[in-house]
Amino acid sequence: MKVTFPHMGHLWLILKTALEGIGLEVVVPPPCTRRTLELGVRHAPESACLPLKVNLGNFLEAKELGADTIVMAGGVGPCRIGYYAQVQREILRDIGCEYKMVVFEPPDVHFSEVWDKVKYLNRRPWQEGVRGVILAWQKACAVDSLEQEVQHLRPREAKPGQADAVFQQALGELDAAGSRGEIKKIVKKAKSEMAKIPRHGGGPLLRVGIVGEIYTLLEPLVNLNIERRLGALGVEVVRGLFLSRWINDNLFKGLLPLPGHHPEKTAPPFLNHFVGGHGWESVGDTVTFARHGCDGVIQLAPLTCMPEIVAHSVMPAVQEARGIPVMTIYLDEQTGEAGLQTRLEAFVDMLRWQKGRKAAERRGTYLQQKLFQGAENKCQKFT
Amino acid sequence: MPKIYLGIDVGSVSTNVVALDEQGQVLTTVYLRTRGQPIQAIQEGLRQVVATLGKDISVAAAGTTGSGRSLAAVMVGADVIKNEITAHAFAASFAVPGVQTVLEIGGQDSKIIILRQGIVTDFAMNTVCAAGTGSFLDQQAARLGIPIEEFGRRALESRSPVRIAGRCAVFAESDMIHKQQQGHPLEDIIAGLCEALVRNYLNNVGKGKEILPPVVFQGGVAANAGMRQAFNRALGTEVIVPKHYGVMGALGAALLAREMRPAVSAFRGFDLTGREFRSGGFECQGCANHCEVVELREGRQVLARWGDRCGKWSNAVAV
Secondary structure (H helix, E strand, O other): OEEEOOOOOOHHHHHHHHHHHOOOEEOOOOOOOHHHHHHHHHHOOOOOOHHHHHHHHHHHHHHHOOOOEEEEEOOOOOOOHHHHHHHHHHHHHHOOOOOEEEEEOOOOOOOHHHHHHHHHHOOOOHHHHHHHHHHHHHHHHHHHHHHHHHHHHOOOEOOOOHHHHHHHHHHHHHHHOOOHHHHHHHHHHHHHHHHHOOEOOOOOOEEEEEEEOHHHHHOOOOOOOHHHHHHHOOEEEEEOOOHHHHHHHHHOOOOOOOOOOOHHHHOOOOOOOOOOOOHHHHHHHHHHHHHOOOOEEEEEEEOOOHHHHHHHHHHHHHHHHHOOOEEEEEEOOOOOOHHHHHHHHHHHHHHHHHHHHHHHHHHOOOOHHHHHHOOOOOOHHHO | OOEEEEEEEEOOOEEEEEEEOOOOOEEEEEEEEOOOOHHHHHHHHHHHHHHHHOOOOEEEEEEEEOOOHHHHHHHHOOOEEOOHHHHHHHHHHHHOOOOOEEEEEOOOOEEEEEEEOOEEEEEEEOOOOOOOOHHHHHHHHHHHOOOHHHHHHHHHOOOOOOOOOOOOHHHHHHHHHHHHHOOOOHHHHHHHHHHHHHHHHHHHOOOOOOOOOOEEEEOHHHHOHHHHHHHHHHHOOOOEOOOOHHHHHHHHHHHHHHHHOOOOOOOOOHHHHOOOEEEEEEEOOOOOOOOEEEEEEEOOEEEEEEOOOOOOOHHHOOO
């Protein structure tokens, strides 16, 4: 059995470790590229949302490398991901691409549903398998902690791209790491290298929270590298959704001691109910970001994503009540980046302007023009 | 030598150049069709500025905006590169102090900008459809055999505008053809189209936004009297069309350049109109992304590259 899985940001690194840990041969699909997108779009229904198409492309590219079994996450509730696995299986069968599929979902009745699937896949004595899964979990936490460091550094580094270079290097090393000690060493080394990166002494930074559908949030091919773009514009990005948290919420039902999402506490009175996907979290996180002093929020979603459309329609009320600007961006198969760049630059200008006004009101001075000028042409590399 | 501030707006349909004096007064404006050749359009625009103002001027600062702003900036040497939303907002609040809403409809896109107390608080751009924009009006005028300049005036002659679906350009066109075949007079159809486009704009671009007066209407489409009237009716308030409505992006870029007052401008001189610039493209085969890399050359020297995701090509150019 040669297993593969869909890409979602850095998920590959964690899944690979876990699946190898239980004794499986793993085929990591080639990184998401335009070819992946083209393959997916060719065979997927036009009206499906983007994650289905890119995933399908991953499966087709993994097949070329000899994979025969797919491990993927499903879902419950009013979001299409719940039947993606089934639709994809039918499409793959129609085009003569045979795969076995193992779908992990938040258990309906009992945790044993997840367990049964693990049992089906497992090739090793239980103790070893568990060790592999724990190692994968530790890697997830390591990746997330490094990524937060990168988010912090991007708007501050003197030369854009340096923090990302260290991060990419560390990801490669983490992939090869085989013990907790090694992981710790890699994280320590990467963090000390990041600490040495020269910074510019530029003006006040903006903080922008990113909310939305998890796939568009975590996969840079799909969101056109939005976090790096914002970083280069001098914006510190904060995000509520990280892989470790998602794994905990979705597969372990929040059993692990991690700060989870609590939309039931943060989203009301704007949205009082689960609406599928991450719609509820999007609203809740926006409220949280406003409370923690973020200057703005960007909501990301694949075009036609129902849960995020519900959240989007609630956003004006949140914006009004909490005084935080929200911009919603729908992503689809277009790879033209100019439109996104224009919107991001305009949003950042707007936030800077407003921040200048607030500061001026506090100090009674007219600062905004100065701040406004500070927003000049920092991000031409990406256009 | 009098100092001037230059603003260049390279859009999909038009390329505009504005020159300001030190007080921010408009000295000259140039409006040209881009015709898919931004380099030539920029050179021609600068040539016309020199033709009007004479050679005896010095550029104190230059700003670029529009979808071709990066290209223009490298070519002319800009001090400010700004997105078109900020540039339009800046120009509107300069032309009409205290403006609270800016409606901007250009050739390919349309935007709404909400300002409160001189500061942008919200904005939106059309995402899915170009139904309400200048190119669609252009196309319909051509189909009906009416010069675009007369199109709006004909709408004003209408007594009872017909209802036309405005959600999508294709629906609008087939609806128009049906109404035509039923025998409705042309002016009623044109007026109906204007109302449909305004409805489309307000529902699509302006959705959820609080439109408060004073409302400024700018962009090439503001020339259209039929559209102005349709906006007046739909909003229940008179929209203000500023004097330089067609070149507000370039005006904004010039004003921003003037705000910045660099010690030495990066402007590369008016003689660049005579130099040879070429843009070329190739597909990088470095990975499966196959990025379409575009480069701008002056003679044999590469000035800039765009379009690669990893930075392999763009970083290789020392700017």
